Amino acid sequence: MVRGKTEMKRIENATSRQVRFSKRRNGLMKKAFELSILCDVEVALIVFSPRGRIYEFASSSILETIERYRSHTRINNALTTIESLENTQRLKEEAENMTKKIDLLETSKRKFFGDGLGSCSIDELQRIEQQLERSITNIRVKKTEVFGEQIELLKEKEKTLVDENTRLSEKYDSYSSQQAKMDESENVVEVEAYADQSSPISYVETELFIGLPETRTRRNSPKLRTN
Incomplete structure (x- = not known):
């Protein structure tokens, strides 16, 4: 099962x-x-x-096993306590070192800003000046790189705008030529319509007579009008 x-x-x-x-x-x-x-x-x-x-x-023996377990536990607890104390002491030392480094960095930063220079020696002032000159050189190099990148971007934008302007100009020229042809066609149609409306109908009297030659007379025969 x-x-x-x-x-x-x-x-x-x-x-x-x-x-x-x-x-x-x-x-x-x-x-x-x-x-x-x-x-x-x-x-x-x-x-x-x-x-x-x-x-x-x-x-x-269960008692011997229990005592062995207790001894092992005490040793482990003692080792754990020693390790904890060592870790605590090491962390304290690291914290003190970090505090000293932070103080030194704060002092150096104030000196770079021009504060707290009264206790500096000539050598230290020269080191600060050299460091500032190196920093200025690096800043100028980086500024030149940034300007170069911006110029390249502007050139690309200019090229894009020129291409777009050329495309629009061609499109406008094509549209203008089509519109001119349409306007010319409309003008021709209007001129022809105006010519048809302004030309008067003229009637011309001719010497045409209807009838037999023997019996027709100029006075009694009807006259045709042609236009």
Whole structure:
């Protein structure tokens, strides 16, 4: 049969809890015995039941094992205490050194700003001056690099703007030529329409007569008008 997974929580039923305790206690004692035999180790096991009864197992002597444990614990505690004291002392020394370094840096900073120079010797003043000159040189070099980078960026922006202006100019010229052609076409149409409207209809009287040649007379024949 497949054994189900046991949920790790307190068993509420007292009878079931006692039965489970007896089974697990015997299994624990068996595992401790097997561990001491198979691995040749010193094992001590102490179990107190809910009613206060004691169950114990020891591969040799449980009292000797307990005393050995206490000695080991005292040694470890002593070593831990010594290590803690050493660490504390080392941290104090490091804190003092850091405080001294901070004071020196603050003093040097004030001297670089021109304060507290009354106690400086000639050599120290020369060192400060040389350091300031080196700092100024480095600042100027960095400033030149920054200016160069900004100039390159501006050149790139200028090139982009020139290309954009050229593109817009070509687009505008194309649009202007198309608009001029459209305006010229509209003007031609308007001129033709104006010419058609302003030209009057003229009537011309001709000597055309309708009828037989024998009977037609100039006086009685109708006249045609042509335009």
